[in-house]
Amino acid sequence: xxxxxxxxxxxxxxxxxxxxxxxxxxxxxxxxxxxxxxxxxxxxxxxxxxxxxxxxxxxxxxxxxxxxxxxxxxxxxxxxxxxxxxxxxxxxxxxxxxxxxxxxxxxxxxxxxxxxxxxxxxxxxxxxxxxxxxxxxxxxxxxxxxxxxxxxxxxxxxxxxxxxxxxxxxxxxxxxxxxxxxxxxxxxxxxxxxxxxxxxxxxxxxxxxxxxxxxxxxxxxxxxxxxxxxxxxxxxxxxx
Numbered sequence: 001x002x003x004x005x006x007x008x009x010x011x012x013x014x015x016x017x018x019x020x021x022x023x024x025x026x027x028x029x030x031x032x033x034x035x036x037x038x039x040x041x042x043x044x045x046x047x048x049x050x051x052x053x054x055x056x057x058x059x060x061x062x063x064x065x066x067x068x069x070x071x072x073x074x075x076x077x078x079x080x081x082x083x084x085x086x087x088x089x090x091x092x093x094x095x096x097x098x099x100x101x102x103x104x105x106x107x108x109x110x111x112x113x114x115x116x117x118x119x120x121x122x123x124x125x126x127x128x129x130x131x132x133x134x135x136x137x138x139x140x141x142x143x144x145x146x147x148x149x150x151x152x153x154x155x156x157x158x159x160x161x162x163x164x165x166x167x168x169x170x171x172x173x174x175x176x177x178x179x180x181x182x183x184x185x186x187x188x189x190x191x192x193x194x195x196x197x198x199x200x201x202x203x204x205x206x207x208x209x210x211x212x213x214x215x216x217x218x219x220x221x222x223x224x225x226x227x228x229x230x231x232x233x234x235x236x237x238x239x240x
Contacts, residue, residue, distance in 0.1 A: 001198060001228045002053070002208030004085065004187070005045055005215055007038060010059040014041045017164050017212060022059050030216035042079060049225055055085040055108075055210050062089030062113060069098040076102045085129060092116040096128070108157070111141030120151040131157035131189070134174070149182055156184040157210070163191030167213070170197055175206060194219035198228060 008017040008025065013036040015025040027036045033044035038056075045051060061068045068088055076084055087108035090096055093116055099105055109119055112133040120130065130153040133140040140161070144151070158178055160171045170191040179186055185207040192198060192211050198220070201209055214220045 006212040089113040160190035195224040
């Protein structure tokens, strides 16, 4: 199973996301790092475990339409050996062009932000990732993003914002409904409490999960991640 650590950046520092109430986010407190500097936090995470992918949500860009392309060009160059899934609140095709030259960045097209559906029919559709965002059971964004599977990307995220950091468990019913009607690779986001949730998601056929709070609280260990990676590799080779 593909486990992707999430880093939420607000006012230039890494914060602890909870419940999608961004105005209330506090600086990160973690068992894996003592820093709140994005570069140092990533360094410490990669020293702890060899993650191949990171998910970054830049709340300044999402909430204030800030152009952060220069910052992420530098960050992507510094961590050139990993794939960075980046949510900067993309709304239009023009915004995607700011990041097009950064080879190890995959842009997240969050339904709560996206207003230009042409972004999903362009030449980089397979590279970008559509995130279907919900809060309190309500769909966030254009209805067509949730209903028209023809514009869905190869890799998809089911994001339950109200469950983020709240220790309430993933929205498995929603994930099962989504997976039953599409052949996309689905990633769960929001609510993971620990390895038991990850194992359950793996059994359901979810491709991977975005995780933050459970990692930083020590509820998911190095051994857990190693075993999940090993089990996934074994299954891919036809193991029983």
